[in-house]
Amino acid sequence: MNSLDIAERFGFLVYKRKSFPHLSLRFKGIDLHVDSTPGDGFNLITHAHSDHYGHKNVENPKAIASIETAKILKTVSNKEFSGVIFKIGDSFRLGELKIETYPTKHIHGATAFYIKEIGALITGDVKHWECLPRCKVLITEATYGHPSFVFEDEIDRLLSVAKSNIALGAYPIGKAQRVAEILNSEGYEFTAEDKIKKICSALGIEVGNSGSRIVSPRNLKDGYILTAQRYYRRPRIVISDHMDYRGIIAMVEHCKPEHVLFYHGKPSEKLKKELSDMSITCSTLRDVDITLP
Ligand SMILES: [Zn+2]
Numbered sequence: 599m600n601s602l603d604i605a606e607r608f609g610f611l612v613y614k615r616k617s618f619p620h621l622s623l624r625f626k627g628i629d630l631h632v633d634s635t636p637g638d639g640f641n642l643i644t645h646a647h648s649d650h651y652g653h654k655n656v657e658n659p660k661a662i663a664s665i666e667t668a669k670i671l672k673t674v675s676n677k678e679f680s681g682v683i684f685k686i687g688d689s690f691r692l693g694e695l696k697i698e699t700y701p702t703k704h705i706h707g708a709t710a711f712y713i714k715e716i717g718a719l720i721t722g723d724v725k726h727w728e729c730l731p732r733c734k735v736l737i738t739e740a741t742y743g744h745p746s747f748v749f750e751d752e753i754d755r756l757l758s759v760a761k762s763n764i765a766l767g768a769y770p771i772g773k774a775q776r777v778a779e780i781l782n783s784e785g786y787e788f789t790a791e792d793k794i795k796k797i798c799s800a801l802g803i804e805v806g807n808s809g810s811r812i813v814s815p816r817n818l819k820d821g822y823i824l825t826a827q828r829y830y831r832r833p834r835i836v837i838s839d840h841m842d843y844r845g846i847i848a849m850v851e852h853c854k855p856e857h858v859l860f861y862h863g864k865p866s867e868k869l870k871k872e873l874s875d876m877s878i879t880c881s882t883l884r885d886v887d888i889t890l891p
């Protein structure tokens with residue numbers, strides 16, 4: 599389904615802006631730019647990962663982000679977030695649009711936006727789909743959209759290596775806080791590199807001074823990389839911020855959309871076929887064929 603098909607069937611426009619990331623929606627004259635650089639209208643920021651462009655919106659008064667997302671963006675940019683902030687679970691209005699927010703547990707602050715009038719749910723990246731509402735159009739991600747990505751987090755392995763005061767390579771925004779919270783909840787002492795400490799402290803997560811050390815993957819010399827991605831050569835423990843392939847299908851079954859638009863990550867042919875077997879139409883950013891300045 600291309601932009602026109604979606605407009606005809608669901609009554610809102612999905613478009614791209616020339617050479618800007620991801621996509622935008624227009625309904626009743628209101629433009630919503632999703633995980634993109636600032637534009638006329640409003641910018642919805644699902645979470646603070648840089649490939650979702652929150653850092654480009656720190657000084658945009660019409661950017662909209664959760665309290666935790668704003669805290670992370672402030673910590674990494676050293677600038678106060680000047681947009682509109684909300685508590686995850688609250689709803690707010692943009693003109694005639696009522697927007698509800700839901701947690702996706704991808705990283706701290708990660709939010710899905712449900713636009714009631716058009717039945718569209720924009721999820722951003724997702725770890726847990728259980729709190730998401732039903733929707734007509736699911737605008738979502740497929741980071742692990744290939745059936746070969748089936749995994750469980752290896753928490754027990756993480757805890758067993760963390761006993762031996764080892765280096766743990768975790769992406770500083772999100773993954774590092776996930777690991778810090780797991781270690782805290784099990785009573786393990788650990789420390790972290792400065793950037794990670796700062797983000798933890800902005801979110802109220804305690805970091806100690808001894809024990810295992812959480813570092814960015816790029817600063818990892820010996821130790822384990824914590825990821826579900828398979829392209830790392832070092833010893834790896836699966837700890838993911840995303841759902842796996844089965845999770846994507848389970849989310850779709852849970853949200854019961856008529857149409858799924860993958861705007862981030864790469865759905866495989868197999869995934870598209872599975873949706874079509876469920877009588878759900880599906881498109882990707884490539885099918886968004888209206889470009890506005
Ligand atoms: Zn992300």
Ligand SMILES: [Zn+2]
Nearest residue numbers: 647649723862
């Ligand atoms: Zn992402």
